[in-house]
Amino acid sequence: xxxxxxxxxxxxxxxxxxxxFLINRETPMQTANVLTSEKIKRDVLSPNPKAYIDxxxxxxxxxxxxxxxxxxxxxxxxxxxxxxNLYVDPFAQGRGIASVGKMLIWNTVKRIPDAQGVYGCTEHxxxxxxxxxxxxxxxxxxxFLMIGTNDLQGEPESD
Amino acid sequence: xxxxxxxxxxSDIPFILHGNIVVDEKSHxxxxxxxxxxxxxxxxxxxxxxxxxxxxxxxxxxxxxFVFYSYCYYAxxxxxxxxxNLYIDPLARKTGLGGALMEHxxxxxxxxxxxxxxxAEKIH
Numbered sequence: 001x002x003x004x005x006x007x008x009x010x011x012x013x014x015x016x017x018x019x020x021f022l023i024n025r026e027t028p029m030q031t032a033n034v035l036t037s038e039k040i041k042r043d044v045l046s047p048n049p050k051a052y053i054d055x056x057x058x059x060x061x062x063x064x065x066x067x068x069x070x071x072x073x074x075x076x077x078x079x080x081x082x083x084x085n086l087y088v089d090p091f092a093q094g095r096g097i098a099s100v101g102k103m104l105i106w107n108t109v110k111r112i113p114d115a116q117g118v119y120g121c122t123e124h125x126x127x128x129x130x131x132x133x134x135x136x137x138x139x140x141x142x143x144f145l146m147i148g149t150n151d152l153q154g155e156p157e158s159d
Numbered sequence: 160x161x162x163x164x165x166x167x168x169x170s171d172i173p174f175i176l177h178g179n180i181v182v183d184e185k186s187h188x189x190x191x192x193x194x195x196x197x198x199x200x201x202x203x204x205x206x207x208x209x210x211x212x213x214x215x216x217x218x219x220x221x222x223x224x225f226v227f228y229s230y231c232y233y234a235x236x237x238x239x240x241x242x243x244n245l246y247i248d249p250l251a252r253k254t255g256l257g258g259a260l261m262e263h264x265x266x267x268x269x270x271x272x273x274x275x276x277x278x279a280e281k282i283h
Contacts, residue, residue: 050238
């Protein structure tokens with residue numbers, strides 16, 4: 001199977017949104033915010049992108065998956081590749097779904113040569129995603145919890 | 160206790176390295192690439208920083224805390240702030256400094272979607 005990886009373009013937006021909503025149908029998030037066409041145009045397909053999307057194609061014009069990523073900095077690690085979404089079309093199953101996912105990840109790693117790791121997060125009970133990530137080389141960190149807030153108007157608690 | 164929050168400068172490096180070691184020890188974490196003077200100079204105190212550190216200076220000019228952060232991006236949320244370390248000196252704890260540093264980030268990045276981070280499960 002010949003897989004090619006290329007940067008996303010505006011004509012991929014519908015494929016990206018379809019994949020994004022399929023991922024989130026399986027793992028409903030506790031957020032009111034969703035990815036939109038406007039957000040992709042503003043934050044990804046702009047001259048000063050805040051994040052990046054690469055598309056995997058099996059045949060030209062036949063997208064099979066995408067990786068949506070940025071970088072994040074860890075004090076104890078340095079810069080790492082941060083994968084916010086990794087989607088592989090179910091149609092690619094049996095045609096090497098893990099190969100497509102693996103290629104998307106490791107092709108991106110090569111493009112960020114000083115990356116010290118590949119990180120992302122998924123729900124702790126999403127065993128399908130955890131198994132899939134394990135098959136493409138991403139293991140669960142045993143003892144870390146993610147914390148955060150989207151309530152930027154909230155009062156801080158005393159430390 | 161009054162304090163002033165400002166961007167870190169190179170003379171703050173010993174305090175930052177000390178705080179980072181304390182945080183790693185508390186989380187029983189062995190860093191694959193421990194933070195170093197060289198890495199701070201290259202990644203923070205450079206023309207194109209990859210991350211940022213703001214320090215809280217106490218009224219006598221002593222350093223009481225720092226927050227070490229970078230940008231991050233979530234497909235659903237958009238651009239946010241990733242806090243990789245928040246250190247508060249034992250003498251400055253229970254003074255509201257941690258909350259003040261978070262408020263500082265919120266006002267510094269008013270359009271960001273949220274503030275995120277990860278902690279070791281062993282830290283309660």
